[in-house]
Structures are given as C-alpha cells and as structure tokens.
Amino acid sequence: MKLWIEKQRYLIDFTLASLARRKARNIGLLLVYTLLVFMLASVTLYTHALRQEAARVLVASPEVVVQRMVAGRHDLIPPGYMEKIGRIRGVQTRTARLWGYYYDAVTKANYTFMVPAEDAPAKGEIVVGPALERSRGLAANNGISFRSYSGKLHTFIVAAVLPQATELVSADLVLMSEESFRAFFDYPVGHYTDIALTVANPQEVKNVALKLSAALPDARPILRDEVLRTYAAIFDWREGIVLALFSAAILAFGILAWEKASGLSAEEKREIGILKAIGWETGDVIKMKFWEGMLISLTAFLVGFVAAYVHVFHFAASMFEPVLKGWAVLYPHFQLTPHIDGVQVATLFFFTVFPYAAAVLVPIWKAAITDPDSVMRG
C-alpha cells in the first residue's frame, strides 16, 4: 500500500512538472477553458436563480386571476361580476384589483400603477418600486408629479420605497389608494381591472377555472401555475438565446481542446518513449497523461464555476444582465439568492470536463502502446 501511494505521488509530481514545463501552452488552454466554463456557468446559474426568484415571489400571488375580454382584448370588469364568481364552489376569497400602466416620458419607461389589497397608501401618497427610486432619484417624503392621460397633472408624496428583495417583480411598481387611482386614470366607479381568486385546494384550481369559463363566457381565467410556466419559458428562451450565441465559442473551444489535447507533439511522443524504455509501464504513462488532462479540466471547471458564482451572486451577473433579466425598460437591480442545483452542476461538469478528458485519452493510449525500442532509433 505504501509503495502504491509513493508511486502515485511520483506520478502526480511528474505530471505537475510536465505541466510546468509546457507553461505557455497549458496556461493558454486553461484560460480559454476557464472562460468557457465561466460563461456557461454564469448563464445557467443566473437563469436558474432567476426562475427560483420568480417562483419565490409568485408563491404569494393568487391561484387564479380573472380578466374580462371584449373582442379578444382585455376589458374592465363591470359591476356585478364579483357576485357571479362568489357562487362558484372552491373559491375561498375574491379580490377585485385595480392596476394599469403609465408611460413616463422623463425616464422613457412604463410603470405599473396599482392599488394594493391591504395597507393602501393614504390619498395623495404613493409607494414606489426600487427601480423608480433610482431612476427618478426618489426617497420617502419626496413629491413627484405625473401627467395623467387626460392631461391633468397629479402630485403625489412618496410614503415609502418597496424592499429590494421583491425587485424582480416590483421594480417599476407604483402603489396608491383606490381614490387616487380612479382619479388619475378616470376609472369609472364600480369597475375593476381584474379579479384575483384564492382557491384552498390546489387540486381544484383547474376545476374552478373550468367553472369560471362556463359561468362567465367573456372571462379569461389565468392560473398561477401558467404564469410560473410562462416565466420559466421566458427565462429558458433567454438562456437558449445566450447559449446559442455562445455555441460558436463552444465550438471554437472544442476545436482548440481537440487540437491541443489530442495532437501529441513529437516532443511528448519522444518523452513517452523514453519513460517506457527506462521502465515505466504503459499504464503509468496513461495515468500520468490522464492526470495532466484532468488537472487542467478540473482546475478550469472549479475556477470557472467559482468565478461564475461570484459574478452572478455578488456582481449581479453584470455581463449578461441586459439580456437575461428584466422587462419594460427599467431593469430590476437586485441581489439574487445564491442557489446551486446539483443536476445543473453535474450537467455542466459532464459537458465540459468529460469531452476534454476523453479527447486526451485516445491519442495517449495510442502513443503509450508503441514499442519502447523507438527511442533507440531516435
């Protein structure tokens, strides 16, 4: 056992010395390899964390949202609609909601104006999202004026700014009282934007939606699960776009790795011959070269992954932010909750480390089984 350990130590020693002897080549390869792992890991870590974030925030949202449709377009909920829903079994609570979009010419961005179900600000006061706080330089107790669609100027006092934790979905939010909202948008009394329903039994959500469609043929029920799926699809799509852009880089790396790893130089072949001639076994040579490849790919994977982790969770993925995050024009600025998925890491490992290790092995095996007498003739 001691002998075996000593042998492995020698192999590792020699491997490290080998790597150091071809410094320029190996550092170049390591840099490109690390950069590739960094980019791939950044994209996957980031989109995964975004999906988690969206799911976390949406957990508290209603199971069903009912919208009224006229000519295939979203229309206001007229008075009397709420009562009809109340008779559907399985519905626990119903809340009529008021919200709408407002285009701010100053920041050239859309805000979402909304009346919260609870703790609505007092008349003339608003609570704003963190992105708005930044773009308009707002703070609590500041005043701000918006010109409504009717042309009238409305002035509000900022009562508070929403917490950063919810920024992904609250970046462009402006919360106000029902009275302020109706006055600002000239919203008719008794009308609402949509209705939020909570359903006690998650198994019943689909049945409730079916019953709603039957009872209110002009209504469109939107299920929370569908919203979650939509978010997931959006992030998947964005991840796909970025990965597609990277595919050229991946291909280039593949060619580089194949060329560097598979094409043993004449010098390396000569060395393998010498080692065999002086008593190294074929297995020792293969092990040594395999360790060389593994050391490069594992180092690249670890450094690339850790760098991606820091990039995503400490520097908010500043490189990919514009493509992967946000909607409207205001990009949410928020800290993602660190989250690593084992399967995701394993997949990334499989697609980056394994092909390189395989590319290294075949030519080394070929060189290692050649007769050692070739060195006599060198």
Place this chain on the structure above:
Amino acid sequence: MIELSGIRKAFNQGRDNEYWALDGIDLRIAANQVTALRGPSGSGKTTLLTIVGCLSRPTEGRVRLKGGDISGLPERFLTEIRRQRFGFIFQQFNLIKGLTALDNIILPGYPTGRPRHELLARAEELLVGLKLGHRRDAKVEWLSGGEQQRVAICRALINDPELVIADEPTANLDSHLAGEFMGILESLAGQGRTILLTSHDPLVVESNVVQNVVDMRDGKLIQHR
C-alpha cells in the same frame, strides 16, 4: 548470463517492404564482462541490443536471461525485467528537457515506488561519483554533451542494474570525452556489472576494458573475439 538462440527479427513483416534486420543470431553474453557489438550501419547491432534489453521481442528464436526464457513474456513482465535488471545509456542520451539532472536521474525509480529520500541519496552518490555533484540542479538542456552523458549514466544506474546497455556511447563525444567515458566503463566493469554496448569506435572496441567483441554484418554474426 544472456543466451540468444536462432534470433531473427523482421520489420514490416508480411508487407512489400518486409526487412529482416537479424537473421539467425546465436550468442552467449558472459556475466560480469564487457561485450561490444561492432559492425557498420544497418548490420543489426542496435536491433540486437533492443532484443537483449527487452525493449522489443524477436520475431523468431529464444532469449534466455539467467536460464529463464523471456522471449515470449508479455509487455508488462518485460517492463519489470527492464526496470530491475537493465540500465540504458542511449546514443542521443534521451534525457527529458525541462527537468533538472537530479530529476532525470531518479525517473526510472518512480515505478518502483522506492521512498524519495532513498532515490535522492542514491542519485547524489552517483552524481558525486561522476564528478557532477555541482550540476545536480541544472536543467539538462544547459549541460554540455559530456555532462549530459554522465547524467544518462547516472540514470542508467539508479536502480542498481546487473546489466548496462549502451548504444554507440561515444558517437556524440570528442576524443577527450570518449576517453573519460572509457574510464567510467572500466569502473562499472570493476563493480562486477555485465556491460553490452554497440560501437564502431576503435577507441572503444580496441580498448582493454572490452573483453568480447562481436562483429556483425547484414544481420548475422561474422566473428566473435
């Protein structure tokens, strides 16, 4: 010590360019003596050396080492014999560039798993013995031809082999260095090692150190002194 009977070696066997480098060699290499294989280029000296040194197998014939037939042994066992019994000094020295003299010398010791301190102590002893102690940490590409050969000799002796094989050891040395090599050869022979070398250098084959000279031509033995 080594007995060769009916040794034939073909290259590219079965192809149009089939070539028999050795054609029926019967030879006994005596233990504790210096034997030189002499002959012109292409006479089969080096091929015979690779077969004796377990670097390749004969196409036909038997090789016996201390009475045991080793000609049919699988690669793994040949490697082990090569490591334990033989030390090689190649014509081009075949040192590994980028490594120090000391690191090159201990390389054949790696597969044995011997403790590092033992290997290093032995390497130091050999370096000092060949007056190369001051160059232990120099990279081999910085060494002169003579120094490189002495490093190669140290490497050949690190596992304390019974038999040393040297292929054209003076081919890359001037007369002064060749003379120094003969001195080293004499001391190795004095230690009771069996030495087999190839050479067509008169300085080597006509030296008193060499007890046996085997003349070869066209893959055959033509004279045995």
